[in-house]
Amino acid sequence: MTTITIENIKKSFGDADILKSVTLDIKDQEFTVLLGPSGCGKSTLLRIIAGLETQDSGVIKIGERDVSALPPRDRNVAMVFQNYAVFPHLTVFENIAFGLRMKKVSDDKIKHNVERTAELMHIEHLLSRYSGQLSGGQRQRVAVARALAVEPDVLLMDEPLSNLDALLRLQMRSELKNVLEESKTTTVYVTHDQVEAMSLADRIAVMNEGRIDQYDNPDEIYRNPATEYVGGFIGNPPMNFLTSPHWSNSAPDGAQKLGIRPEDFLVSMEDQVGYLPVQIQTIEKLGSHQQLTSELEGQGLRINIASELPVQQGGILFLQPKPEKMRWYDVRGEII
Amino acid sequence: MKMDTNNQRESEPTPDVVANYTSTKKVWRWLFISSAAFLIAWVLFPIYLLVVSALSSADVVNGWPKSFIPEFDLETMTFFMNYYGVLAALKNSLVAAAFTMIISIGLGTPAGYALARFDFWGKEAFRMIILLTRAFPMPLLALPLAVIFIQVGLDDTLFGLSLVHASLALPFAVLITASLFLGIPVELEEAAWVLGCNRWQAFYKVVMPLALPGLTASAVFAFVISWNEVFAAAVLTINNQTLTAFLVQSLSASPAEVKFAGGLILILPALLFLYVVRKYLFSMWGISNR
Numbered sequence: 001m002t003t004i005t006i007e008n009i010k011k012s013f014g015d016a017d018i019l020k021s022v023t024l025d026i027k028d029q030e031f032t033v034l035l036g037p038s039g040c041g042k043s044t045l046l047r048i049i050a051g052l053e054t055q056d057s058g059v060i061k062i063g064e065r066d067v068s069a070l071p072p073r074d075r076n077v078a079m080v081f082q083n084y085a086v087f088p089h090l091t092v093f094e095n096i097a098f099g100l101r102m103k104k105v106s107d108d109k110i111k112h113n114v115e116r117t118a119e120l121m122h123i124e125h126l127l128s129r130y131s132g133q134l135s136g137g138q139r140q141r142v143a144v145a146r147a148l149a150v151e152p153d154v155l156l157m158d159e160p161l162s163n164l165d166a167l168l169r170l171q172m173r174s175e176l177k178n179v180l181e182e183s184k185t186t187t188v189y190v191t192h193d194q195v196e197a198m199s200l201a202d203r204i205a206v207m208n209e210g211r212i213d214q215y216d217n218p219d220e221i222y223r224n225p226a227t228e229y230v231g232g233f234i235g236n237p238p239m240n241f242l243t244s245p246h247w248s249n250s251a252p253d254g255a256q257k258l259g260i261r262p263e264d265f266l267v268s269m270e271d272q273v274g275y276l277p278v279q280i281q282t283i284e285k286l287g288s289h290q291q292l293t294s295e296l297e298g299q300g301l302r303i304n305i306a307s308e309l310p311v312q313q314g315g316i317l318f319l320q321p322k323p324e325k326m327r328w329y330d331v332r333g334e335i336i
Numbered sequence: 337m338k339m340d341t342n343n344q345r346e347s348e349p350t351p352d353v354v355a356n357y358t359s360t361k362k363v364w365r366w367l368f369i370s371s372a373a374f375l376i377a378w379v380l381f382p383i384y385l386l387v388v389s390a391l392s393s394a395d396v397v398n399g400w401p402k403s404f405i406p407e408f409d410l411e412t413m414t415f416f417m418n419y420y421g422v423l424a425a426l427k428n429s430l431v432a433a434a435f436t437m438i439i440s441i442g443l444g445t446p447a448g449y450a451l452a453r454f455d456f457w458g459k460e461a462f463r464m465i466i467l468l469t470r471a472f473p474m475p476l477l478a479l480p481l482a483v484i485f486i487q488v489g490l491d492d493t494l495f496g497l498s499l500v501h502a503s504l505a506l507p508f509a510v511l512i513t514a515s516l517f518l519g520i521p522v523e524l525e526e527a528a529w530v531l532g533c534n535r536w537q538a539f540y541k542v543v544m545p546l547a548l549p550g551l552t553a554s555a556v557f558a559f560v561i562s563w564n565e566v567f568a569a570a571v572l573t574i575n576n577q578t579l580t581a582f583l584v585q586s587l588s589a590s591p592a593e594v595k596f597a598g599g600l601i602l603i604l605p606a607l608l609f610l611y612v613v614r615k616y617l618f619s620m621w622g623i624s625n626r
Contacts, residue, residue: 052530071534072529072530085523102531156530
């Protein structure tokens with residue numbers, strides 16, 4: 001049982017409050033992604049879990065163990081870095097064996113573990129090479145194998161795919177997903193790429209300026225963004241937010257903004273009862289659908305519509321937001 | 337029609353211009369090569385003369401006219417090496433240089449590591465002050481130092497002299513090692529910490545092996561600085577003279593050929609060591625050799 005309990009973690013560098021009281025409960029074997037733009041504190045939180053940074057206040061527990069004051073080496077975690085951090089003076093075998101050697105594991109067990117993880121990451125043919133002789137993708141595999149070989153309680157990954165080119169990233173993403181599912185290790189994964197987060201995570205923690213806005217499974221995050229910020233960050237294009245739409249009579253008390261995803265409209269070419277006219281400004285044909293930028297009563301609105309609809313730039317389109325998809329947000333930007 | 341021809345003249349360079357251009361390029365190239373050759377000769381010619389004279393017999397060194405074909409005679413060298421005090425001075429020089437190397441690497445490596453890895457109060461001031469030790473000329477420092485050394489009983493010891501030489505070598509050791517450690521990604525250390533190392537183990541197992549060639553270069557540099565230093569050595573040692581001090585004091589009255597032999601013995605290790613570590617010296621001075 002390896003849960004991670006993060007309670008009221010605060011951290012500031014000089015005047016900048018990087019983390020403002022972060023609390024997070026991660027379940028055993030769960031894959032949690034910390035998602036947010038750069039500077040939101042996600043990497044700092046990961047480094048605090050690893051013990052590479054020290055929190056100003058708050059408690060970190062791995063399982064039942066309070067690790068708040070322990071150095072990294074005593075936390076039984078493993079970490080994969082963005083730039084791989086494969087030791088250049090050691091062979092791939094010795095890189096993967098490094099953590100085991102530090103634990104004074106027997107040679108037989110080292111050999112067994114190294115070969116098993118190398119096989120898992122498909123690098124068994126590279127064991128005698130040095131990092132200088134490897135490609136970026138291969139180095140990444142070595143870094144992951146090195147982390148898994150020590151059989152850590154917790155696996156921490158800091159944007160591990162962001163240095164790979166697009167195609168390789170896709171391939172590694174699905175491979176990583178399989179490997180980590182198999183290893184059943186509780187994982188915390190940092191990224192700024194929402195697609196990566198959505199596709200990998202059991203639960204995503206969306207971070208915004210040192211706080212966690214929402215911590216939930218990907219579907220829930222997409223369908224019911226807890227804050228305006230989450231709705232605006234997740235989804236491409238993001239959720240539309242319309243200020244005080246007078247045409248809607250379903251607004252609850254205190255509602256300030258209506259949030260609605262681009263695909264959640266009923267669309268008509270003719271005026272019908274309950275439909276709103278919007279003016280089309282730009283049309284982007286994306287094959288599977290068309291993405292429109294339009295204007296409704298002076299507010300920008302992005303809509304995805306079926307690709308066969310004969311819309312024209314400057315033309316008028318009639319829309320009705322699907323009632324069950326409408327989300328309302330209060331003055332503070334929180335969902336009602 | 338007139339306009340057209342004008343346009344054409346402007347858009348295409350005439351053969352004249354092209355010829356001018358290539359000949360300018362040729363001139364620059366020639367200038368570059370000749371100044372490079374001049375600079376090389378500036379350094380190599382004295383060394384050549386030194387080597388030839390040191391390996392010639394006394395008659396040839398002092399005689400005239402000079403022959404173009406250098407002779408090879410070990411008589412002077414043998415005489416010099418058997419000259420009373422030379423071997424002892426040579427040994428002293430080696431010992432002092434070794435001490436200097438140990439002190440400046442022993443102190444310079446941690447200081448360089450601190451400069452590279454930590455932000456601490458007064459870091460920039462520290463960097464400046466380290467260079468300041470090189471701002472005072474040795475003649476200015478040597479006499480007060482001699483007085484202090486006599487007071488604390490360090491006078492005429494190789495250890496005392498090594499301390500002075502280390503103070504000359506330390507700024508380089510600190511700055512070279514700092515840039516070495518800066519070149520080693522901090523993530524490598526962090527990875528080692530997470531994988532079970534404490535700070536010292538991570539340094540020993542990961543940083544050290546990567547920095548070793550550079551550390552060696554910086555050690556050799558410290559060795560050469562001590563080996564070449566004359567003034568402090570001459571002032572601070574009497575019985576335990578290093579080779580440089582010995583040569584300055586004992587050989588001023590010696591015949592020319594013996595001076596040449598002494599000079600050769602002096603420059604050989606320095607040349608050899610600098611040649612071995614040239615790659616690292618280039619990189620520390622910001623010159624790429626690729």
